[in-house]
Amino acid sequence: MKYKVIFFDFDDTLGDRQTYSYQTFAELIDTYCPIDDLIQREAVLQDCMLWDMRGNYNKQFIVENLKKRYGIELPIKNFLIWWSDRQSKLALPKENVYHVLEELRQEGYRLCILTNGYEKYQKRKTKNIHVDTLVDKVITSQMVGVKKPDPRIFQEALSQMKARASEAVYVGDTFSNDIYGAYRTGIQPIWIRSLSWPGTAPVPRIEDLSELPAVIHGLEQGTIKKNV
Amino acid sequence: MKYKVIFFDFDDTLGDRQTYSYQTFAELIDTYCPIDDLIQREAVLQDCMLWDMRGNYNKQFIVENLKKRYGIELPIKNFLIWWSDRQSKLALPKENVYHVLEELRQEGYRLCILTNGYEKYQKRKTKNIHVDTLVDKVITSQMVGVKKPDPRIFQEALSQMKARASEAVYVGDTFSNDIYGAYRTGIQPIWIRSLSWPGTAPVPRIEDLSELPAVIHGLEQGTIKKNV
Numbered sequence: 001m002k003y004k005v006i007f008f009d010f011d012d013t014l015g016d017r018q019t020y021s022y023q024t025f026a027e028l029i030d031t032y033c034p035i036d037d038l039i040q041r042e043a044v045l046q047d048c049m050l051w052d053m054r055g056n057y058n059k060q061f062i063v064e065n066l067k068k069r070y071g072i073e074l075p076i077k078n079f080l081i082w083w084s085d086r087q088s089k090l091a092l093p094k095e096n097v098y099h100v101l102e103e104l105r106q107e108g109y110r111l112c113i114l115t116n117g118y119e120k121y122q123k124r125k126t127k128n129i130h131v132d133t134l135v136d137k138v139i140t141s142q143m144v145g146v147k148k149p150d151p152r153i154f155q156e157a158l159s160q161m162k163a164r165a166s167e168a169v170y171v172g173d174t175f176s177n178d179i180y181g182a183y184r185t186g187i188q189p190i191w192i193r194s195l196s197w198p199g200t201a202p203v204p205r206i207e208d209l210s211e212l213p214a215v216i217h218g219l220e221q222g223t224i225k226k227n228v
Numbered sequence: 229m230k231y232k233v234i235f236f237d238f239d240d241t242l243g244d245r246q247t248y249s250y251q252t253f254a255e256l257i258d259t260y261c262p263i264d265d266l267i268q269r270e271a272v273l274q275d276c277m278l279w280d281m282r283g284n285y286n287k288q289f290i291v292e293n294l295k296k297r298y299g300i301e302l303p304i305k306n307f308l309i310w311w312s313d314r315q316s317k318l319a320l321p322k323e324n325v326y327h328v329l330e331e332l333r334q335e336g337y338r339l340c341i342l343t344n345g346y347e348k349y350q351k352r353k354t355k356n357i358h359v360d361t362l363v364d365k366v367i368t369s370q371m372v373g374v375k376k377p378d379p380r381i382f383q384e385a386l387s388q389m390k391a392r393a394s395e396a397v398y399v400g401d402t403f404s405n406d407i408y409g410a411y412r413t414g415i416q417p418i419w420i421r422s423l424s425w426p427g428t429a430p431v432p433r434i435e436d437l438s439e440l441p442a443v444i445h446g447l448e449q450g451t452i453k454k455n456v
Binding site: 018019021022023026038039040041042043044045046047049050051053054056057069149174175176179180183189194195196197198199200201202203227 | 271
């Protein structure tokens, strides 16, 4: 059976979040508490990246730790809005994004980005890296009212793309939100990972988007084992 | 000038912490709240790895998040002790550790591991991966009474190794504790990194320990710029 719809997470799946998050932290520090010593500055930035947990935690955690560890008090009222706004302006694509999206589209798949975050800022990211015109739809958690991994956001996305769960795959990097969320909804997950730690679950995985078409075909042809 | 002493961080510098931490989380979950569904189990393990922040945060954070996100209540009184004990038993070396330590020793450098953590468990790690006999000394923060990046632990280590700051280099992965800590004490840092995010500070960096001897020689010969 051929799939009809391919869903994508955005940050760290299509977008090179590690890079534009680092640049956002650099802008934050350089604007609100410039540090002349480049090694001291890097210590703060690298700690911010650790506390960021690849975007999978409340942003307030970073604000609190900057204060606790470095005595840095940020004069920003809503850090999540500041962060979303600045980060969305600095968005960059991961390697091979354009080539792979075009290839999949030419093969007849409908493409949809399904991302947690604010409508305005997540859509700006897709526009800034020019993938907005390469996909059929961008659906955000703000629009739906619930976030991944809540099955309702996956069900709403299926409904908007006019597909059944068995006709879709979901490509994402965060195991709990993307992979387990899709799996619980009956959508076949594909894990894009670039972490240096292990992962042992029997889910199809790729290191780079360029491997995606072959994995999708393998699932369709039965040469790669499905999870749902 | 030739350096006399090379200090090493342990976890994620000589030890493959990413791997033995994952295995420790797996043991934790499989012992205290076994999960039959392998994809659900992986979601919990991958979240634990995110919350772990490569070991650079209070362990209680993981306990709280396991309860908050997954309703998992661990019947463990002191999680830090449980963690240190189990993790130390599963210790594994990073690649090229033996070869590089032996080479540096043959060249006449004195070697010292300077690590945050409990004496008993950190020493057990160095013994389990057989580096205890390849270095001259293992110094832990418990022994000194302060942790990296506090300059006093670096100064105490210099004193025990009978060297001045200018005669030593420090090799570590955590920028704020290892690199900024050594730098503030006047010890030349070398950053071993295996993170997918950027780093822009002008500090000598290596991706793998096998690059270390050449970087040390470059600093000695003036072909690589020193920071201190």
